[in-house]
Amino acid sequence: MKRANNEKLKRFLAEEAKAVGFDLMAVTTPDAIPQAGERLRQYLTDRHHGTMEWMEETAERRASPSTLWPEVRSIIMLAMNYGPQEDPLAVLKRRDRAAISVYAQNRDYHDIIKGKLKQIASRFAARAGGDVKVFVDTAPVMEKPLAAAAGIGWQGKHTNLVSREFGSWLFLGSIFTTAELPPDEPETDHCGSCRACLDICPTQAFPAPYRLDARRCISYLTIEHKGPIAPEFRKALGNRIYGCDDCLSVCPWNKFAEEAHEAKLRAREDLKAPxxxxxxxxxxxxxxxxxxxxxxxxxxxxxxxxxxxxxxxxxxxxxxxxxxxxxxxxxxxxxxxxxxxxxxxxxxxxxxxxxxxxxxxxxxxxxxxxxxxxxxx
CATH class of the missing domain: 1.25.10.10 (Leucine-rich Repeat Variant)
Incomplete structure (x- = not known):
């Protein structure tokens, strides 16, 4: 009876997620990413996080969802497609124009996603009882490994989540709950021998497949880095003034929005190529x-x-x-x-x-x- 009720709650969640605009919803458990803590520690030891001190400060909570919230029993992962309608690399040839990363060409997705997560969480809590907490990527939650564990996609060689349905263009959010829900199966890695995302990187920010050195990443340099950009990277930036979509754009699992599912956020015309x-x-x-x-x-x-x-x-x-x-x-x-x-x-x-x-x-x-x-x- 309990199992049947939990399955019913999960179907309710899927319906609510779709109603507010999410494209994918899946469930995992707080102990589903035991390797994440060690990988994070190695990343920090290698100093690949650059000046993002907050990653060191929150490492313990980030490594384990149960450390962040001991009462959590299930983690609901949600994803929203933001795939562009056009090839975002085309603007790189227009040197009198500026290239702004696709995700930043509209409203701040943190605000959009968090509002939708709260809607779903409040309705779920009212039906299921128990407590819920919602998180977007400003919180110490390892969303990509959790999304992979839930079966939404897999972490590609560029370290971003890849979905067979939506490619590399997904916003992620999570709902932690004290309710016990049936978990989904993890997704299999489908990168194969492809290394398009590694080879296109203008600054060689990937020391190896599945590893990113943020200190060389254009997204880090243009957004997180506060001081002068090192001369060795300036030419490679080209006209990228906020973020970089190169490694995402070349993923063969991508589909442009008009070819597949409609993205939920349309780019502002004045931010496409200012x-x-x-x-x-x-x-x-x-x-x-x-x-x-x-x-x-x-x-x-x-x-x-x-x-x-x-x-x-x-x-x-x-x-x-x-x-x-x-x-x-x-x-x-x-x-x-x-x-x-x-x-x-x-x-x-x-x-x-x-x-x-x-x-x-x-x-x-x-x-x-x-x-x-x-x-x-």
């Missing part, structure tokens, strides 16, 4: 207005301009020089330093030398002075 010229002109108020409700807003205007200036330097477009020169006097050292590099890529040597004589003499920030000293001319 002009670098317009982005370089953003002050703080304009940046906040443009990216209101977008995850891009979280990195702040200075980091965003750092990225846009590197894209400008890679563009070969000398019509951007007036804006680059203006940003040499920006209040932020991070912006000024990136502007020096962009100037070195775009300006004629005599112009660069003239500006260096005038501006470097009064520069007080060591990182910006280093840019003036080492700029290519």
């Amino acid at each position: 002009r670098l010229e317009a982005l370089l002109a953003l002050d703080d108020a304009a940046f906040r207005a443009l990216f209101s409700g977008s995850p891009v807003k979280r990195i702040g205007r200075d980091r965003f301009l750092r990225n846009a200036l590197i894209a400008a330097g890679n563009s070969g477009d000398r019509t951007l020089l007036p804006q680059v020169e203006k940003l040499l006097g920006d209040p932020s050292p991070l912006v000024r330093g990136a502007a020096v590099w962009a100037l070195g890529q775009l300006a004629e040597p005599q112009i660069f030398i003239k500006l260096r004589k005038r501006l470097a003499a009064s520069e007080m920030d060591d990182t910006v002075l280093d840019e003036w000293r080492t700029a290519e001319q």
Whole structure:
């Protein structure tokens, strides 16, 4: 009787998930990823997390769902397709434009997913009794291993979750519950001998299949990294100013949205391929207005301009020089330093030398002075 009732609860969950817009729902147990803790410890030991100190601080809770919440008995994993309608790599050839990762071209998915999870969790709790907790990826939950254990997909060689139905384009969320639900079977790894995601990486961020060194990853460099981007990676960034979709885009399991299932979030037209010229002109108020409700807003205007200036330097477009020169006097050292590099890529040597004589003499920030000293001319 109890088993039949639990199966009924699970069907109820699947119906509720579909009703609010999730594409996949599956269940696993809190002890389903025993290897995750050791893999996380090795990742941290190798320093592959870069400056993301929060990963070290939450490692114990992240390694085991039961440590995060001892009362949990079942974990409900949910996934929402956000696949693009068009090839996101096409914008990389348009050097006067900026490439923003597909997931960030609309509203912040954390807000969208969490609201939907709360709807499902409250209805489930009302029917099943017991307690529930909802998590999106800002919490110390290893969502990808749990989703793989639940059978939603498998972690590909690029370390992201891959689904046979939706490829690499899935937002994940979880509901922890004290209710005991029948778990689903894990998904099998279907990568085979394919290494397309590894070979396309512009910065060689994968030291081996299924391992990512975030310190070399463009998503990390443009979003998480707070200081100047190391010169060795700047050319490889191209016009990617927020995240990178290369390894996701080439996965052979992908289907563009119009060929398969409709993605739940449509890209804003003004964020698909914005002009670098317009982005370089953003002050703080304009940046906040443009990216209101977008995850891009979280990195702040200075980091965003750092990225846009590197894209400008890679563009070969000398019509951007007036804006680059203006940003040499920006209040932020991070912006000024990136502007020096962009100037070195775009300006004629005599112009660069003239500006260096005038501006470097009064520069007080060591990182910006280093840019003036080492700029290519």
